[in-house]
Amino acid sequence: MATSPSAEAPTAPGATAPRPFRVARRRRETKDTWTLELEPLQGDPLAAAPGQFTMLYAFGVGEVPISVSGDSTGPLVHTVRAVGAVTEAICRSKPGTVLGVRGPFGNPWPVGIDVGLDVVIVAGGIGLAPLRPVLYHVLARRDEYGGVALLYGTRTPADILYASELERWRGRFDLHVGVTVDSATAGWRGRVGVVPKLVAGASFDPASTIALVCGPELMMRFTARSLLERGVPADRIYVSLERNMRCGAGHCGHCQLGPTLICRDGPVYRYDEVAAFAEVPEL
């Protein structure tokens, strides 16, 4: 298996100075999560590969790293959960609002080098957002892959992202979609349990599988263990990590993880390359 493709050079135009983008559309996904479609005020649209992120700037408030969540052949789309001052300001941005965008940054998911394999996409919570572009990519080239499974876990039914899209995907005969929640009250007719359990019960050929995992770090750790127990080789499990990213371009060092800088060398890593670092409490 090849390693992750190299990231775009961090010194590319847009790496240090934000480009103005207008919010073209905004859609509420859950009570605290919004999806924004952005278009540049001038110049070319931003081309981001699945798994890459941009530094999204709410002028006068601050800047945060946000993964792309749309189709890489379409406009720039971000799904943002309001968890702090900056993300709240971004989520409040109505159509017409101008935001700053730097990037794209980081290594993408290894799509395109996994042809012929079964693809298992495991997402937890808002971790589905960085993986949605992978699904678009795979479904657009469905014949090139073996079995494809999307396993998604989140906290409650009200926290499910892209609910209508999940329904559509669930209706396809060439895609297995498993959704589970950690807790639910009466009325929820789906699964209740953790997402690593979905891995244990899913149908795929471990020896010929590539697994892409994104979500809270603990969820990724337990999911990776389930994948390893099923027999998926460690060098075919990819995770997307998150740390305190500031410059996005590998200069400031805020997002250091062991010998790597996540903004430059990640956020997508082969699991066997980072597992040891990710489990060190101080890192």
Next chain:
Amino acid sequence: METIEAVLRDVPLFGGLTSEDLALLAGCASNVRFEEGERIFRDGEQADAFYVIRHGTVALETFVPARGPVTIETIESGEVLGWSWLFPPYRRHFDAVALTRVRATGFDGSCLRGKCEADPRLGYDLMSRFAQVLIERMRWMRIRLLDVYGYEPVG
């Protein structure tokens, strides 16, 4: 029509058991069906059976005052429903409700305990298998206790 022994042979929990052992288990088993919404057992009831789900989904619930029934876990095809038959006082701790039509193999717990006591080798084998499943369930439950989605630093 498929015999219960043949059905049990395909259940992961019983994988690798000899035909003789499967025949002993089958002697305590019967095929059962529950309609959607049907209560399979209720919190506090005598626990004299467990089920291997062959088709469908079961919600394990408990009633929380001011919240109503809360689903603790769902049990699906290939999984085991019910542990309280294993140890005294043989009382259910939760409600089990069929979320869909459910087809299952039901086991008479008292019958099976009797056979395990009469044949300690079989008893040890079965107990090891159940312990493995219980450990796995506990692992999932412990992960849930961490509430990993409570704070998600994901871009």
